[in-house]
Structures are given as structure tokens and as C-alpha cells.
Amino acid sequence: MSANQSTISFHDGKTAPQVGMGVWQVEDDIAASVVTTALEIGYRSIDTAAIYGNETGVGKGIAQSGIPREELFVATKLWNDRHGHDISKIAFNESLEKLGLDYVDLYLIHWPAPTQGLFVEAWESIIQLHDEGRAKSIGVSNFNISHLQLLLDETGVLPVVNQIELHPNFQQLALRDFHAEHDIITEAWSPLGRGRLFEDPVLTSIAHKHGCTVAQVMLRWHTQLGHMVIPKSVHASRLAENFHVFDLMLDDGDMAAIAALDQADGRAGPDPDTFHLFK
Numbered sequence: 599m600s601a602n603q604s605t606i607s608f609h610d611g612k613t614a615p616q617v618g619m620g621v622w623q624v625e626d627d628i629a630a631s632v633v634t635t636a637l638e639i640g641y642r643s644i645d646t647a648a649i650y651g652n653e654t655g656v657g658k659g660i661a662q663s664g665i666p667r668e669e670l671f672v673a674t675k676l677w678n679d680r681h682g683h684d685i686s687k688i689a690f691n692e693s694l695e696k697l698g699l700d701y702v703d704l705y706l707i708h709w710p711a712p713t714q715g716l717f718v719e720a721w722e723s724i725i726q727l728h729d730e731g732r733a734k735s736i737g738v739s740n741f742n743i744s745h746l747q748l749l750l751d752e753t754g755v756l757p758v759v760n761q762i763e764l765h766p767n768f769q770q771l772a773l774r775d776f777h778a779e780h781d782i783i784t785e786a787w788s789p790l791g792r793g794r795l796f797e798d799p800v801l802t803s804i805a806h807k808h809g810c811t812v813a814q815v816m817l818r819w820h821t822q823l824g825h826m827v828i829p830k831s832v833h834a835s836r837l838a839e840n841f842h843v844f845d846l847m848l849d850d851g852d853m854a855a856i857a858a859l860d861q862a863d864g865r866a867g868p869d870p871d872t873f874h875l876f877k
């Protein structure tokens with residue numbers, strides 16, 4: 599990792615790069631070359647998921663890079679139709695096989711899918727994978743406070759990370775406060791607001807003031823707040839732009855102006871309480 603990058607510490611003693619690359623909607627047949635490009639730029643953290651259908655391509659990119667495995671941080675996720683004691687382990691093994699790895703650095707439950715009522719069972723399986731050393735760290739994604747509280751009550755084990763939708767239009771303050779109280783790292787998905795915020799006048803004017811891009815303003819806002827981020831792009835120039843954010847320092851006025859962009863209905867993706875897509 600290049601010197602101008604930052605590392606996050608988890609409550610399990612492990613660490614992770616603060617800036618990684620997301621590969622949602624990257625087709626499997628181009629995933630290897632996108633991963634190769636990102637690794638050449640300096641990325642060492644990759645966020646995929648079983649449902650993205652590109653674990654094989656991601657694994658190829660990793661293998662071709664020749665970068666020692668211990669220098670990489672690879673995360674993947676358990677899909678909603680694989681919650682349960684045995685089935686979650688089978689799904690994990692399938693992901694490892696596709697990635698061509700014998701461990702992942704972070705394994706996440708992708709959504710709580712609470713109408714199904716099986717995420718605690720999935721979590722119990724994932725705790726065992728952690729105990730076996732095959733998932734070095736374990737976390738969740740799209741969990742609300744009630745879901746996290748249930749994990750704590752039922753297992754006594756909290757995730758190191760909750761990967762949630764987070765961008766200037768949707769800031770999830772109550773959930774982030776809960777994370778801070780419980781030493782859970784907030785990881786932002788759609789950290790750039792899925793491309794909807796590039797024309798925002800507040801962000802544009804902050805970018806103009808600092809001589810940087812709107813994407814860099816958003817990513818620096820996240821990283822100054824201590825979030826992990828996994829912006830997605832398949833273009834080398836944007837991958838590079840998104841990776842190089844630590845020379846920038848937003849001031850208190852910038853941070854306050856971005857805080858004011860929060861909207862109660864600013865969500866771009868589904869609501870975790872009701873989302874139950876299974877395929």
C-alpha cells in the first residue's frame with residue numbers, strides 16, 4: 599500500500615485499508631483486468647460478494663498480480679438464500695473456491711433479510727469460520743440497530759464492520775452512533791451516492807475551493823469521519839482519482855456543509871428491514 603494511504607483497526611485486532619475498491623456490477627469476464635488495474639494503482643482491498651457473480655474473475659486478478667496474499671485484503675459476502683447453520687458454510691466454501699483462496703480477510707452477511715429470520719444462525723456459522731481461521735474477520739452489511747442488538751444478545755459477538763449505504767444524502771447518524779458505541783467500523787457502500795451527487799452545488803464548490811474532484815471530496819469526507827470506503831469504477835483514471843484522497847484535508851466548514859446535505863429519504867438502495875431478494 600502506498601504511503602499516503604490509511605489503515606483502520608478492528609476490535610478483533612486485525613487491520614484493513616481504509617480505501618478499497620468495490621466490484622458490484624463488474625462483469626466476471628472483465629473483473630480480472632479491473633482488479634489488476636486497481637492493484638497496479640495501489641489498491642490492496644477488494645470488496646466482492648457471491649451475488650455479484652464475479653468472484654472467479656476477482657480471484658484471477660489476484661492470482662495474476664503476484665502480490666503476496668498477506669498484503670491483500672479480500673472481502674466477500676454471504677447471500678440471503680444461504681442463511682443457516684450448514685448452508686452458510688457451504689456458501690463460504692463455494693466463495694473461497696471461486697476466489698482461489700484458502701481464507702478471506704473479511705466475510706460479511708450481505709443483508710439481514712429479517713423476514714426470513716435466519717441471520718443469527720448465519721452469524722453463528724460465520725463465528726465458527728472465524729474460529730477456524732478461514733474468515734480472518736467477520737462482519738455484516740445492511741444491519742440496523744435492532745439486527746445488531748439481536749446478534750449481541752444471542753451470540754455475544756459483534757461484527758467488526760457494518761457495511762451500509764452511506765453518502766452525503768444519506769448519513770445514517772443513529773446507526774453510526776451505535777457503531778461508535780460498540781467499536782464497530784462503519785463501511786460505506788455507494789460512498790459516491792451511486793453517481794447521483796456529482797452535480798451537487800455544495801460539493802462542487804468545495805471541490806473547486808480545494809482544486810480536487812467532487813468524488814475526492816466525498817471520499818475525503820468519509821475517511822475524515824473514519825469510515826472505510828469501497829467506491830466502484832472500472833476506469834483506471836477514476837480508480838486512481840478515488841484512491842488518492844489523503845493529500846486533501848476538508849476544514850470544519852466543509853464538513854458542516856456536507857453534514858447539512860443529509861436527507862431522511864436520501865436512500866438510493868433498498869431498506870434492510872424489508873429487503874428480501876433471494877436470487
Ligand code: NAD
Nearest residue numbers: 620621622739787788789790791792793813829830831836
Ligand atoms: P458508488 O457510490 O461507488 O458509485 C459508483 C458510480 O460512480 C459508478 O457509476 C461509477 O462509474 C461512478 N464513479 C466512480 N468513481 C467516479 C469518479 N471518480 N468520477 C466520476 N464518476 C465516478 O456506488 P456503488 O457501486 O453502488 O457502491 C460501491 C461498492 O459498494 C460496490 O461496488 C459494492 O462493492 C458495494 N456495495 C455494497 C452493497 C451492499 O449491499 N453491501 C450495495 C451496493 C454496493
